[in-house]
Amino acid sequence: MVDLGLIDRADDRPPYRQIAAALRRLIAAGRLPPGEKLPSETELIAHYGVARMTVRRALQELRGEGLVVAEHGKGVFVRSSPPVRRLASDRFARAHRKQGKAAFLAEAEVSGHKAAVDQISVTTERASAEVAERLGLGGDGRVVMRSRRYLANGVPVETAVSYVPESIAAGTAIASLDTGPGGIYARIEEQGHQLGRFTEEVTARMPTPEERKALEIGAGVPVITLVRTAFDLDDVPVEVCETVKVSHAFVLEYDFPAR
Amino acid sequence: MVDLGLIDRADDRPPYRQIAAALRRLIAAGRLPPGEKLPSETELIAHYGVARMTVRRALQELRGEGLVVAEHGKGVFVRSSPPVRRLASDRFARAHRKQGKAAFLAEAEVSGHKAAVDQISVTTERASAEVAERLGLGGDGRVVMRSRRYLANGVPVETAVSYVPESIAAGTAIASLDTGPGGIYARIEEQGHQLGRFTEEVTARMPTPEERKALEIGAGVPVITLVRTAFDLDDVPVEVCETVKVSHAFVLEYDFPAR
DNA sequence: TAGTGGTCTAGACCACGAT
DNA sequence: TCGTGGTCTAGACCACTAC
Numbered sequence: 001m002v003d004l005g006l007i008d009r010a011d012d013r014p015p016y017r018q019i020a021a022a023l024r025r026l027i028a029a030g031r032l033p034p035g036e037k038l039p040s041e042t043e044l045i046a047h048y049g050v051a052r053m054t055v056r057r058a059l060q061e062l063r064g065e066g067l068v069v070a071e072h073g074k075g076v077f078v079r080s081s082p083p084v085r086r087l088a089s090d091r092f093a094r095a096h097r098k099q100g101k102a103a104f105l106a107e108a109e110v111s112g113h114k115a116a117v118d119q120i121s122v123t124t125e126r127a128s129a130e131v132a133e134r135l136g137l138g139g140d141g142r143v144v145m146r147s148r149r150y151l152a153n154g155v156p157v158e159t160a161v162s163y164v165p166e167s168i169a170a171g172t173a174i175a176s177l178d179t180g181p182g183g184i185y186a187r188i189e190e191q192g193h194q195l196g197r198f199t200e201e202v203t204a205r206m207p208t209p210e211e212r213k214a215l216e217i218g219a220g221v222p223v224i225t226l227v228r229t230a231f232d233l234d235d236v237p238v239e240v241c242e243t244v245k246v247s248h249a250f251v252l253e254y255d256f257p258a259r
Numbered sequence: 260m261v262d263l264g265l266i267d268r269a270d271d272r273p274p275y276r277q278i279a280a281a282l283r284r285l286i287a288a289g290r291l292p293p294g295e296k297l298p299s300e301t302e303l304i305a306h307y308g309v310a311r312m313t314v315r316r317a318l319q320e321l322r323g324e325g326l327v328v329a330e331h332g333k334g335v336f337v338r339s340s341p342p343v344r345r346l347a348s349d350r351f352a353r354a355h356r357k358q359g360k361a362a363f364l365a366e367a368e369v370s371g372h373k374a375a376v377d378q379i380s381v382t383t384e385r386a387s388a389e390v391a392e393r394l395g396l397g398g399d400g401r402v403v404m405r406s407r408r409y410l411a412n413g414v415p416v417e418t419a420v421s422y423v424p425e426s427i428a429a430g431t432a433i434a435s436l437d438t439g440p441g442g443i444y445a446r447i448e449e450q451g452h453q454l455g456r457f458t459e460e461v462t463a464r465m466p467t468p469e470e471r472k473a474l475e476i477g478a479g480v481p482v483i484t485l486v487r488t489a490f491d492l493d494d495v496p497v498e499v500c501e502t503v504k505v506s507h508a509f510v511l512e513y514d515f516p517a518r
Numbered sequence: 519t520a521g522t523g524g525t526c527t528a529g530a531c532c533a534c535g536a537t
Numbered sequence: 538t539c540g541t542g543g544t545c546t547a548g549a550c551c552a553c554t555a556c
Contacts, residue, residue: 051528
């Protein structure tokens with residue numbers, strides 16, 4: 001059993017915070033490594049000599065921080081993190097596409113992860129107001145919508161939905177399940193829209209229940225949302241991609257001139 | 260009094276979630292506008308006919324989502340959100356500095372917020388291993404460390420700590436409380452280091468207890484961390500700035516070529 | 519002083535997982 | 538079946554705020 005310490009009634013912090021702090025320290029120090037089971041509520045109650053609610057408040061604080069995950073009927077476990085993936089802003093370089101690699105897979109190769117894609121679905125529908133605006137489409141603009149989920153080493157890390165104007169996607173592999181070598185962007189360039197620049201809008205928030213399910217994360221784990229718009233050399237928007245990433249699995253890197 | 264609804268014992272959601280959902284709906288619908296006081300715990304207990312802990316769990320869920328803020332001795336209030344601030348990657352343009360404006364204030368002016376800076380502290384110390392590495396300093400490299408907190412319309416939205424090598428900062432306004440017109444970057448350029456580019460590393464996570472206190476946010480509100488490194492025209496790193504931003508107060512915008 | 523939220527106790531019953 | 542966490546009750550005392 002790990003060293004849990006004791007509650008100091010003279011401490012100005014309430015007992016539940018002291019218990020949370022003790023557990024947090026053990027996790028940070030690696031004495032409770034990822035995947036390890038914490039002492040059960042019953043054990044913590046006996047050790048600290050407090051009521052169950054007090055122990056539960058401490059555990060709840062750690063859950064809120066995303067440090068631990070409770071599994072009903074099994075116990076409370078230290079959360080194991082997926083590998084961190086650094087996304088550099090040159091990850092869409094044409095050189096990668098020329099080699100037949102989509103961005104996610106090319107990046108995974110550099111990072112040494114085993115990348116996979118699943119839950120692919122492709123439909124054609126009317127663009128939402130927001131997507132239509134970003135793509136510069138009229139009121140009834142139709143788009144091919146591709147959604148999929150990315151996994152690193154078998155762990156879900158990101159969901160993505162791409163929207164390409166039907167005028168560009170129609171009759172190409174963009175509208176089929178397999179987009180072919182180089183991915184969507186290679187197909188778009190083949191349609192005569194050579195890519196010129198990207199914009200990305202990044203923010204973070206707590207996931208919706210649906211996102212928690214798709215990404216297999218507990219409450220208390222934030223997500224990064226990234227909306228990328230691709231423009232061709234005439235500055236015409238040719239794709240919008242909305243992604244939701246598990247926050248602790250990504251570091252986004254950007255490099256820009258001082259101007 | 261607002262319409263709280265009642266608990267449906269046939270509902271598969273537990274009572275505390277039903278209560279949370281009812282309050283959440285009222286907030287979303289604007290029936291409980293920002294700044295408004297929620298019914299007190301006593302009132303909710305009487306209305307729903309449940310124990311106090313049940314009501315508190317519901318309120319706690321809302322607090323975790325950042326929707327409400329509890330004020331001891333006063334009540335629970337709907338959180339008033341700080342305005343969303345869009346940060347474009349040209350926010351450090353030299354043109355702003357030429358006009359004597361630091362980046363945060365220049366951006367606020369565009370967005371129409373009332374910006375403020377407080378909790379400024381300046382010290383000189385040995386660089387941490389991470390900062391030393393980013394700045395390309397040797398083992399005992401010393402840096403001027405400037406920390407401060409930014410507020411938009413009086414609400415804390417960001418803390419920032421800048422590190423500038425002492426060799427650049429010594430004897431300049433960088434080492435004094437007021438950095439003068441144009442901020443740190445204007446002073447660095449005056450020292451002969453004209454800025455060439457920036458890199459930014461972005462991720463998101465849950466805040467530490469200290470960050471929660473400094474940013475005055477509840478436990479369920481994620482933060483965006485952004486580490487920016489400024490390089491001069493010779494590609495020598497001249498500043499590292501670590502910021503922690505309240506996630507829902509920011510959208511980061513980046514624009515980069517397809518290459 | 520009265521009302522508010524913050525913390526705690528000592529029980530209870532339930533649902534889930536492993537055996 | 539037993540141990541686990543999930544939810545709930547019905548009290549208690551404390552600290553903070555407003556009057």
